[in-house]
Each structure stands twice: as structure tokens, then as C-alpha cells.
Amino acid sequence: MDLGQSITLSALGVHFLVGLSRAMILFIVTSGLSFVLGVLRVPNVAHGSLYMIGAFAAFSLNQLFGGGTAGFWVALALSPFVVAGVALVAERTLFCHLYQREHLMLLLFTFALMLILGDLVKIIWGADYRSITAPSALEGAVPILGSSFPKYNLFLLIVGPLVAVGLWLFTNRTKIGKIAKAAAVDREMVDAMGINVSWVFAFAFVLGCFLAGLGGALVAPTISITLGMDHDIIIEAFLIVTIGGLGNMWGALIGSLIFGVTQSLGVLFWPQFAIVFPYLAVVIVLIWRPTGMLKSVW
Amino acid sequence: MGKHRTQGLKRGFRSGSLALLAGLLAVSLCIMPLASAEAKDIKVGIIDCYSGPPAVYAEDALNGFKLALEEINKEGVLGGKITWTNRDTKFKVDIALNMAKELVMREGVDLLVGTINSGAAMAVSTAVSQKNKVPFFVWISKSDRITGEKGHRYVFQTGENSAMAGKSGAVALSKKPYVKYWIGGDDYEYGHSIADAAWRNLKAMKPEVEMIGKSWWKPGEPDLAPYITSIMSAKPDCVIFCTGGRSMTNVMKAIKATGMAEKFPIWVHTGTDHAVLKPLGTDAPEGVMGTMDFHFYYPDTPEHNAFVDKFKKAYGEPPGFPAFHGYITGHFIAEAYKKAGTNDIEKFIDAIEGLTIDSPVGPLEMRACDHQVKLPMYLGVTKMSEEYGVAISSEIQTLSGDDILPTCEEIQKARGK
Numbered sequence: 001m002d003l004g005q006s007i008t009l010s011a012l013g014v015h016f017l018v019g020l021s022r023a024m025i026l027f028i029v030t031s032g033l034s035f036v037l038g039v040l041r042v043p044n045v046a047h048g049s050l051y052m053i054g055a056f057a058a059f060s061l062n063q064l065f066g067g068g069t070a071g072f073w074v075a076l077a078l079s080p081f082v083v084a085g086v087a088l089v090a091e092r093t094l095f096c097h098l099y100q101r102e103h104l105m106l107l108l109f110t111f112a113l114m115l116i117l118g119d120l121v122k123i124i125w126g127a128d129y130r131s132i133t134a135p136s137a138l139e140g141a142v143p144i145l146g147s148s149f150p151k152y153n154l155f156l157l158i159v160g161p162l163v164a165v166g167l168w169l170f171t172n173r174t175k176i177g178k179i180a181k182a183a184a185v186d187r188e189m190v191d192a193m194g195i196n197v198s199w200v201f202a203f204a205f206v207l208g209c210f211l212a213g214l215g216g217a218l219v220a221p222t223i224s225i226t227l228g229m230d231h232d233i234i235i236e237a238f239l240i241v242t243i244g245g246l247g248n249m250w251g252a253l254i255g256s257l258i259f260g261v262t263q264s265l266g267v268l269f270w271p272q273f274a275i276v277f278p279y280l281a282v283v284i285v286l287i288w289r290p291t292g293m294l295k296s297v298w
Numbered sequence: 299m300g301k302h303r304t305q306g307l308k309r310g311f312r313s314g315s316l317a318l319l320a321g322l323l324a325v326s327l328c329i330m331p332l333a334s335a336e337a338k339d340i341k342v343g344i345i346d347c348y349s350g351p352p353a354v355y356a357e358d359a360l361n362g363f364k365l366a367l368e369e370i371n372k373e374g375v376l377g378g379k380i381t382w383t384n385r386d387t388k389f390k391v392d393i394a395l396n397m398a399k400e401l402v403m404r405e406g407v408d409l410l411v412g413t414i415n416s417g418a419a420m421a422v423s424t425a426v427s428q429k430n431k432v433p434f435f436v437w438i439s440k441s442d443r444i445t446g447e448k449g450h451r452y453v454f455q456t457g458e459n460s461a462m463a464g465k466s467g468a469v470a471l472s473k474k475p476y477v478k479y480w481i482g483g484d485d486y487e488y489g490h491s492i493a494d495a496a497w498r499n500l501k502a503m504k505p506e507v508e509m510i511g512k513s514w515w516k517p518g519e520p521d522l523a524p525y526i527t528s529i530m531s532a533k534p535d536c537v538i539f540c541t542g543g544r545s546m547t548n549v550m551k552a553i554k555a556t557g558m559a560e561k562f563p564i565w566v567h568t569g570t571d572h573a574v575l576k577p578l579g580t581d582a583p584e585g586v587m588g589t590m591d592f593h594f595y596y597p598d599t600p601e602h603n604a605f606v607d608k609f610k611k612a613y614g615e616p617p618g619f620p621a622f623h624g625y626i627t628g629h630f631i632a633e634a635y636k637k638a639g640t641n642d643i644e645k646f647i648d649a650i651e652g653l654t655i656d657s658p659v660g661p662l663e664m665r666a667c668d669h670q671v672k673l674p675m676y677l678g679v680t681k682m683s684e685e686y687g688v689a690i691s692s693e694i695q696t697l698s699g700d701d702i703l704p705t706c707e708e709i710q711k712a713r714g715k
């Protein structure tokens with residue numbers, strides 16, 4: 001057991017940063033899940049599939065636009081919209097008929113949708129591993145605190161807060177955002193105000209899925225894009241939403257930070273058992289605050 | 299009246315047919331030795347995963363096998379042909395077992411071949427192959443327990459296994475000056491067994507080596523940056539990664555993104571595999587040591603190139619390692635039947651033990667003591683290739699099967715004899 005060996009302040013700092021950058025991806029994905037959960041009360045198990053589609057769409061768009069730097073930015077900009085399109089179709093044809101059902105039904109339905117989307121991805125893109133390259137400006141590493149830190153993770157550290165601020169502005173400064181927020185608290189009342197709740201819901205769902213797609217496109221250059229990505233993220237995403245407070249956007253941020261940073265620091269302190277740390281954090285949070293860190297909207 | 303007549307007719311028909319039968323019997327008795335030696339086809343039942351991500355490998359292996367059968371069936375084996383039928387295991391152990399039983403009981407196959415899933419291979423090996431005395435050739439899955447600890451008379455492995463993989467890393471690294479090692483890998487059986495085999499053998503060959511740390515992550519872990527940075531901050535002399543499947547791409551990407559390969563020597567088993575390097579494109583890190591039992595571009599010999607060209611012509615893509623395993627499986631089966639000169643399974647096994655066949659990579663022997671093919675392993679370093687537009691293995695050194703296989707004594711010990 002070499003616990004504590006070779007842990008310096010600089011290693012601690014770098015690991016904290018690496019954890020933060022992972023937390024940013026988790027936040028972008030889970031904020032979408034949390035938004036859908038809060039406004040629509042739908043525990044969308046297929047959210048991970050949309051994240052996977054985002055990554056695969058990024059791969060195809062990147063190829064279509066000749067790869068390289070231009071290909072990457074185009075893919076990053078467009079693939080969330082591809083996912084939003086898929087989500088819009090799913091919402092208008094399937095979800096909009098099901099909002100009044102029980103949660104268990106919705107859980108089963110979205111689970112089925114996850115399997116279907118998974119198979120669709122296999123039919124369209126096949127079972128091969130795919131990969132896209134980060135633009136040259138974001139390739140390689142920079143020295144930070146005496147260790148090398150991947151430039152792409154720095155980029156994620158910038159994008160994450162931008163998305164958070166954008167979401168905050170959207171829900172607090174725009175009319176549709178405010179309506180969506182109001183619908184999350186009391187949908188009958190919003191309906192009674194003469195607002196077409198159906199389209200507010202559609203919009204909220206599409207926005208949530210857009211974030212899943214954005215997460216998928218952002219993560220694409222750092223991993224192999226492959227079937228099974230959906231399962232990996234969805235469990236973590238639900239855990240984060242639970243510890244953060246169901247449907248609470250800031251809860252999603254706090255949950256992601258807890259998850260990402262405990263994982264990263266766990267790797268530093270006890271690499272053999274690093275897998276355990278984020279889940280341990282989840283258990284501790286849930287014992288301490290059974291309804292999550294922040295106020296749950298449920 | 300009518301009743302009697304029909305009875306009479308029946309009797310007449312019966313005695314007539316009896317005579318006919320007797321005649322037929324006599325004729326067939328006369329020609330029997332000839333017929334049995336002539337018309338009996340050898341039926342191979344294949345169980346593998348043809349759905350989901352592993353399907354890529356299973357199809358590749360099947361294509362290699364089909365190519366071998368095309369060559370073999372031109373002249374035939376024991377006067378007949380080798381035919382095959384396959385079943386999808388869906389990567390599930392229970393389905394694999396049912397399919398294997400169905401192939402043996404209902405289809406009446408002479409041999410079983412498969413699969414990519416180690417768990418399924420182990421289950422079929424003991425519960426179907428050993429129990430029913432039907433030879434089973436494992437061609438993709440890499441568990442060393444198949445021909446090691448759990449090996450028996452009826453099971454064969456025509457691909458490399460994790461013990462060979464680990465030992466080949468140890469052989470390669472023992473010649474290098476590194477002392478302080480860090481091992482990282484996927485937290486599942488394959489990762490651990492490669493790590494154990496590599497470390498056990500390295501320590502035996504070079505006792506002064508020291509393990510300064512280990513990292514285990516879940517298979518397919520999307521974010522390896524924290525693991526890589528922590529390894530780098532510990533400053534080992536050399537890093538060993540034991541990953542498989544989609545973690546291969548993830549770990550290679552993380553090595554590139556953190557610039558690890560420029561600062562540390564790294565060995566990743568199958569890090570030089572085309573299936574890993576091709577999707578990475580220009581994202582592949584250069585200078586990573588890898589070991590692999592098949593490259594379609596090496597060795598540059600006429601036999602090897604002929605195999606690759608033939609495969610490309612038939613299936614449009616160069617063969618991967620499963621295709622190579624499938625191809626030699628076909629030829630081992632055919633040669634063993636030819637040597638045995640009979641369809642008798644026990645004689646077939648006696649014939650295949652110690653049998654050497656010609657293969658695209660030179661002569662290959664089926665070791666008698668554990669039924670493991672003595673495959674050579676190619677140690678190389680990743681390098682971008684202008685010819686292929688992706689990274690390939692370069693500065694290749696060949697490690698012979700004898701050097702990297704566990705010894706027969708070790709096998710006996712593992713089997714508790």
C-alpha cells in the first residue's frame with residue numbers, strides 16, 4: 001500500500017483541475033437531464049443515448065467537413081442541433097402523449113427508447129470504434145504546476161462555466177425560460193394562464209437533449225466513440241442528479257463537481273480503488289441529505 | 299372379402315419389399331468401405347457473437363475460416379469437405395451453452411469453434427466439449443485458463459492468450475534498463491491477467507524491478523486524464539497499460555493528449571493493433587511499445603502477402619488478428635484429419651497434438667502438452683506511416699512462441715497435477 005506516496009501540492013492542484021474538467025462534461029449532460037426531469041417530470045433514461053448520438057453525429061459531421069480544425073468546430077456547433085432534431089421528433093410523436101403517465105411507465109418507456117436508439121446507432125454507424133481529432137490548437141499538453149495538463153481539458157474548463165451562465169441567463173432572463181421554470185413548479189397554473197404548455201414542454205425537452213448532444217460532441221475528441229457510451233454516462237448522470245437535488249440545475253452543477261473531483265482525487269490518493277470514490281461520495285451525500293444537496297423540485 | 303384381398307396384397311408387397319431391402323443391404327455391404335471413406339463431410343459448428351460491438355471481430359474470424367475452407371475444400375479432406383454452420387451467442391454465456399449443445403446434439407457437428415467471450419468459451423469448454431468429447435477450438439478469446447488451469451483433452455486455443463501477452467511484454471521489457479514500473483489497466487479479468495503475467499515474468503527475469511504503483515479503472519472509462527497525470531507525477535521509469543476493447547482507444551488518446559509518450563516509455567499489449575490505431579488516425583501517439591500476434595503488413599514474406607491479398611480480394615479489407623486465427627484454425631483442422639486418416643475423434647486429437655502446419659507467418663505448432671498454438675508475437679513501436687495514413691508498428695522484433703508461452707511444467711502445475 002503506497003497511500004500518500006508522491007502526493008505533492010502540485011499533483012493535488014493538477015488533479016483538482018482534471019477533476020473539474022471532467023465535472024464540466026458531466027454538468028453539461030446532467031443539467032439537460034435535470035432540466036427535463038424538473039420541467040417534464042420525465043426520468044429520461046434515453047438521455048445517455050442522445051449523448052452517444054451527439055458524439056457519433058460529431059464524428060460524421062467532422063468527416064463531412066474534411067476533419068481537422070474546421071471539421072471539429074463545425075461538428076461541435078452542429079451536432080447538438082442534430083440531437084435536438086431527433087429529440088423534437090421523439091417528443092412530438094411519443095413523449096407528448098405520455099406526460100400524464102406514472103413515473104414507472106415513463107422509466108420503462110425511456111428505457112425501451114434507449115435500447116431502440118442504441119440499435120439505430122448500430123445500424124447507422126456500425127459497431128466499429130470511431131474517433132475524432134481535436135483541433136491542433138487544443139492538442140497536446142501545457143505545463144501547469146510542474147505537471148503536464150491536456151489543453152483540451154483547459155478548453156472544457158472554459159466551456160463548462162459558459163454553458164452554466166448561458167443556462168442561468170436563459171432560465172432567468174428570457175420569457176420562455178421563465179415559463180419553463182414556472183411549469184416546473186406548477187404546470188396547472190401555467191396552463192391556466194393560457195400558455196400552450198405542450199410547446200413549452202417540447203421546447204424544454206429539446207433543450208435538455210441539446211445539452212446531451214453538446215456533451216457528446218465535447219467529449220468526442222477525448223474518447224473512442226462507440227456503442228455503450230450511453231450506459232456509461234446515464235448511471236453517473238442519474239447519480240449526480242440525485243445527489244444534486246432532482247430537477248435542480250445548480251444541484252446538477254454541485255453534483256457534477258462532487259463526482260468529478262472525488263474521482264480525480266481518488267485516483268491520486270488510492271489508484272487501485274479509484275472507481276469507488278465517487279460512489280462513496282454519493283452514499284455520504286445521500287445519508288447526510290437524503291433529498292440531495294439542493295432543493296428538489298419534486 | 300375386400301379385407302382379405304388387401305391383406306394378401308399387403309403381404310405380397312411386404313415380401314417384395316423385404317427382398318428389395320435384402321438386395322439393397324447386400325449391395326450396400328459390398329460398397330460400404332468405399333462409401334464411408336468417400337462421402338462423409340466434416341461438420342464444424344461455430345458459436346460466436348454476431349451482434350453488438352464484438353461482431354466486428356467474430357465476422358473477421360469467420361471470414362478467415364471461410365477463406366481457409368475454400369482452399370481446403372478444393373481437394374477435400376478424407377474424400378469429403380469441411381462444412382460449417384454458425385450460431386449467434388449475443389455475447390451471453392447461457393446462449394452460447396445452449397447453442398453449443400444444440401449444435402452437438404441436434405446438428406451433430408464433429409467439432410466446435412468459437413468465441414470472443416472468455417466466459418462463454420470456458421463454459422462451452424467444460425460443459426459441452428469435455429462432457430461430450432467434442433473438440434472445441436477457441437479462436438479469439440484470450441483467457442489463459444482455457445488451455446491453462448482449465449485445459450483438457452478436447453479444448454484447443456488457436457489465438458494468443460493473456461499469459462503469452464503478459465510474458466511477451468516481460469521478455470521485451472527485461473532487456474530494457476527500466477527499474478521503477480507503474481501498472482495501469484482495466485479493472486476486469488483480462489486487464490488483471492495480463493498485468494499479473496507481465497509482472498510475474500518480468501520479476502523472474504529481472505529481480506531488481508520494482509512496482510511503485512498501480513491504477514485500475516473501469517473498462518471503457520471515458521476520462522483517463524486523472525489516471526495518466528497521477529502516473530506521470532509519480533515519475534516511474536516505465537509504464538505498463540493492460541487495457542482491452544474500447545479502453546484501448548481511450549488510453550492511446552490520453553497518452554497523446556498528456557504528452558506521456560514523449561516523457562515515458564510505455565508498453566501496451568495490442569497497442570500496435572491496426573484495429574486500435576486505424577480509428578485514431580493522426581491522433582495515435584508515436585513511440586508506444588506494443589505487442590501483437592498478427593500484422594497484415596508484417597512479415598513481408600510471399601506466403602504472408604499471398605494470404606493478405608487473397609483476404610483483401612475476398613472481403614475488401616485487410617485481415618485482422620481474428621481472421622488470421624480463423625484461417626489457421628481451418629488449416630489445423632484439415633491437416634489433423636489428413637494426418638489421422640479417419641474421422642475418429644480420438645485419433646484426430648492424437649494427430650493434432652504436436653502437429654505443425656505451414657501458415658502465413660511460417661510453421662506453427664499445436665503444442666501437445668496444453669493444446670495451445672505456439673504463435674510468435676511481434677514487438678514494435680507505434681509510428682505514423684505515410685503509406686497507410688495511420689500509425690503502424692515499426693522496428694518490429696519477433697518473439698518466438700517458445701519464449702513467450704508458459705512452460706509445460708507451469709501448465710501442469712496450474713492444472714494441479
